[in-house]
Amino acid sequence: MSASMRTLVRPAVLRTRRGRLIYWSVFAVALVLFTAAFIVPLYWAATGAMKSPSELAQTPPTYLPEVWHPENYAKAWREMDLARYFLNTVVLAGGAWLVQLVVQVPAAYALSKLRPRFGNVILGLMLLTLMMPATALLVPVYLTVVDVPLFNRNLINSPSAVWLPAAANAFNIYILKNFFDRIPDELLEAAKIDGAGPLRTMWRVVLPLSRPILAVVSILSIVTAWKDFLWPLLVLPDPAQQPLSVFLQRVAQDTPLNSLVAGLVMASLPLIALFLVFQRQIIAGLGAGSLKG
Structure with missing residues (x-):
């Protein structure tokens, strides 16, 4: 790494065990949070469409359909x-x-x-x-x-x-x-x-x-x-x-x-x-x- 290159974390810190642990922990948490922010709404919509109307509207919501209705997509299209x-x-x-x-x-x-x-x-x-x-x-x-x-x-x-x-x-x-x-x-x-x-x-x-x-x-x-x-x-x-x-x-x-x-x-x-x-x-x-x- 060039001596003139500036980074958020100094190379000397990354060479230590504690520095690598903190760096990769923060990176993993950020990656999981950003992935969840994009994937969860898509998952919620895709599975919600396969629920019955009553199950979709119930509170608290179900994470998986109690009864799967994949035919809802074809029904909606038609x-x-x-x-x-x-x-x-x-x-x-x-x-x-x-x-x-x-x-x-x-x-x-x-x-x-x-x-x-x-x-x-x-x-x-x-x-x-x-x-x-x-x-x-x-x-x-x-x-x-x-x-x-x-x-x-x-x-x-x-x-x-x-x-x-x-x-x-x-x-x-x-x-x-x-x-x-x-x-x-x-x-x-x-x-x-x-x-x-x-x-x-x-x-x-x-x-x-x-x-x-x-x-x-x-x-x-x-x-x-x-x-x-x-x-x-x-x-x-x-x-x-x-x-x-x-x-x-x-x-x-x-x-x-x-x-x-x-x-x-x-x-x-x-x-x-x-x-x-x-x-x-x-x-x-x-x-x-x-x-x-």
């Missing part, structure tokens, strides 16, 4: 017609993801590499929206989708009402720009010498090098759109157009509790699977700091 609302959610999340990449990647590339006049001012105004409460932006954004400027179109009950506002995500543009800033300008100059224009350079040079951060932005976009509740509730009043998050809240009062919990579990499974499949890309993208070569 009786609540969840396939339709899963499809609605996939359409909204997939469209929001695609629109965000189409808008945010060129915007971040322009701010980072094309360096337009007043680019820093534009970026500052974008970041200013992150300091504002989300509820403060609801009314102006809602008025915009009710009467889109220049086009005079009403987007209510259209997926576009979810897709287009999602593109205005200052956080994604900021992290994309930061990553693009670390791409050596020499690579872009070489592409320019070979006759590539700005768009071709972005497509052929910048995007292949940006796969880790594009994966992070994609996953953040999909997760945000998938679990969003308030905005789809406002712009999609037609029940046939609503995603899972809005539908499950709308039918909560008239649905048996175990069926509702089963629906919530099934609505969460795609996001859990997405993280498990792409966790390596997420960590690589969040830790991407520089390019070698």
Whole structure:
């Protein structure tokens, strides 16, 4: 270990038996607590859906179902017609993801590499929206989708009402720009010498090098759109157009509790699977700091 490296625990302390015991004890306790904080709610929901309504509502709760009812999942899927609302959610999340990449990647590339006049001012105004409460932006954004400027179109009950506002995500543009800033300008100059224009350079040079951060932005976009509740509730009043998050809240009062919990579990499974499949890309993208070569 380098002498200049600073850590929370001195190497000399870790070399002692007492120091190692305290260190690993604290580490084990922290690991167990954090794991429990994430796993226990998932376990409680997954097993709660397999209980009867009376057992699920009883106090004190049971840790394991007295009688297992795994058929509650199939019953909830069939009786609540969840396939339709899963499809609605996939359409909204997939469209929001695609629109965000189409808008945010060129915007971040322009701010980072094309360096337009007043680019820093534009970026500052974008970041200013992150300091504002989300509820403060609801009314102006809602008025915009009710009467889109220049086009005079009403987007209510259209997926576009979810897709287009999602593109205005200052956080994604900021992290994309930061990553693009670390791409050596020499690579872009070489592409320019070979006759590539700005768009071709972005497509052929910048995007292949940006796969880790594009994966992070994609996953953040999909997760945000998938679990969003308030905005789809406002712009999609037609029940046939609503995603899972809005539908499950709308039918909560008239649905048996175990069926509702089963629906919530099934609505969460795609996001859990997405993280498990792409966790390596997420960590690589969040830790991407520089390019070698």
